[in-house]
Amino acid sequence: MWRLELCAAAAFALILTATAPAMAQERCRLASAEPGAYLTGLDRHGNPLTADDTAMRLIDLRVSDIAAAETLIARERPAFRRLADAQPDRWGRLPVQALLDDGRPLAHVLIDAGLARVDPGPGSDLCDPALLVREARARAARRGIWAEPANRPLSAHDPDALAARAGENVIVEGRVVSVGERARATYLDFSRRWRGGFTVIIPEEIWRDLLERGIDADYLSGRRIRVRGVMLDWRGPAIELAIAAFIEDLETGPSP
Secondary structure, three states: OHHHHHHHHHHHHHHHHHOOOHHHHHHOOEOOOOOOOEEEEEOOOOOEEEOOOOOEEEOOEEEOOHHHHHHHHHHHOOEEEEEOOOOOOOOOOEEEEEEOOOOOEHHHHHHHOOOEEEOOOOOOOOOOOOHHHHHHHHHHOOOHHHHOHHHOOEEOOOHHHHHOOOOOEEEEEEEOOEEEEOOOEEEEEOOOOOOOOOEEEEEHHHHHHHHHOOOOHHHHOOOEEEEEEEEEEOOOEEEEOOOHHHEEEOOOOOOO
């Protein structure tokens, strides 16, 4: 089953990548490499450290096993490149991509090993949506953080277990029962109960983004998907979708 879901998620990631707005692709353009621009380690929050103490963050991911990731960075000393047109975030951090000597992105290595999870950070979209597929493979193989049951996906049809994780960043999987399009948001419900069931709240601008990529109510209704985000207490457990890429299709064909 998980092999089929990986194939479906991979195909969906390709759709998202191929249909990503030109503006997003431009936003992810890298600046020219700078001499001596290497990472030296990580701080206690998982942010990269450099020789000149410039505040930075790694794009597309959040380091989960800081000790193991720091050991890898200290050994490999990956070079980094800033995003060409990016401004510092609210914490003054510049977004960067790091590369190993053999050309592999550090993000690939950390995600593949289960040392980090996909997370573009507040107000950002993914530069590399295919990282979601790499993360799914690491999770299926129980690598790194994914060996811990608490980090694995939760069932969208177990509202009590979901409610117990309120305030946490989680991954949830399940079949969409209904889709409600409203003026300011679209709601994916995973239960026929008005209150108490799990709901995914999709803000208007993200719903427009999905529609532009060919993902509409008919496509999602009855489909098994994976979502991620902070668990809220709304009219039951809920996640407000942060970016379009945080909906992953877990099916290979039309829903039965």
